[in-house]
């Protein structure tokens with residue numbers, strides 16, 4: 001049973017895991033150093049725990065205690081009970097979803113574990129925005145993709161914003177990081193995947209044609225600003241475009257992922 005600890009001082013060091021959640025660079029540092037990440041809202045907290053991430057602590061206002069009573073009953077991590085005003089003071093924003101939990105990161109699985117039995121995977125090169133990473137996970141899971149692979153510089157799926165936007169899909173869809181950016185796509189080709197770079201390059205073919213008839217497909221997406229690197233565009237087996245109209249030059253990367261996932265899932269439907 002979690003110990004309920006009432007905290008009334010915003011400077012209390014026991015709340016360190018929850019401090020300044022809007023300060024991205026500070027949070028990256030704190031979370032990496034302590035091997036933690038935050039989940040926000042009852043549903044997401046439950047999914048994170050169910051995925052095997054042990055809780056370090058919980059933080060919530062009294063009115064959220066009942067909704068998570070069974071979770072607190074089963075945990076031996078402390079639950080800091082604070083006023084909503086104090087939660088806002090510590091975190092830097094209004095915590096309208098109620099409960100927060102600080103959870104332990106677990107070691108990432110290796111590539112072959114993540115790819116076992118997979119037919120459709122997403123590969124993210126250098127997505128910078130955590131909201132986009134979360135939205136891509138949500139679409140990938142919803143549209144039946146089997147896994148997500150991240151280049152070493154891609155933003156963290158366990159960052160609070162990504163976890164929230166993904167609605168927990170970062171816990172249901174297997175994922176890991178590629179060990180090395182240079183050889184990343186070769187590792188997929190060696191495992192029988194057709195790597196399809198989503199790009200606006202002049203020689204790109206319609207994505208519908210690029211994935212048709214392919215047994216194992218890896219869709220490769222690039223950064224919000226400069227798109228896919230020249231190296232990954234060259235290394236991919238195929239370059240594919242979602243045709244654009246009305247003078248729009250590109251889609252947001254998460255929107256592109258959703259469209260391409262739907263098309264790729266449809267290859268099995270014929």
Ligand SMILES: C[S@@+](CC[C@H](N)C(=O)[O-])C[C@H]1O[C@@H](n2cnc3c(N)ncnc32)[C@H](O)[C@@H]1O
Pocket residue numbers: 197198199200220221222223224225226227228240241242243244249250251252253254256
């Ligand atoms: C906002 S776009 C980057 C635009 C960048 N100026 C470029 O030329 O690639 C981010 C990523 O979304 C994907 N993307 C966006 N629109 C696309 C489209 N119409 N066809 C294929 N991929 C697209 C690509 O993977 C791209 O790297």
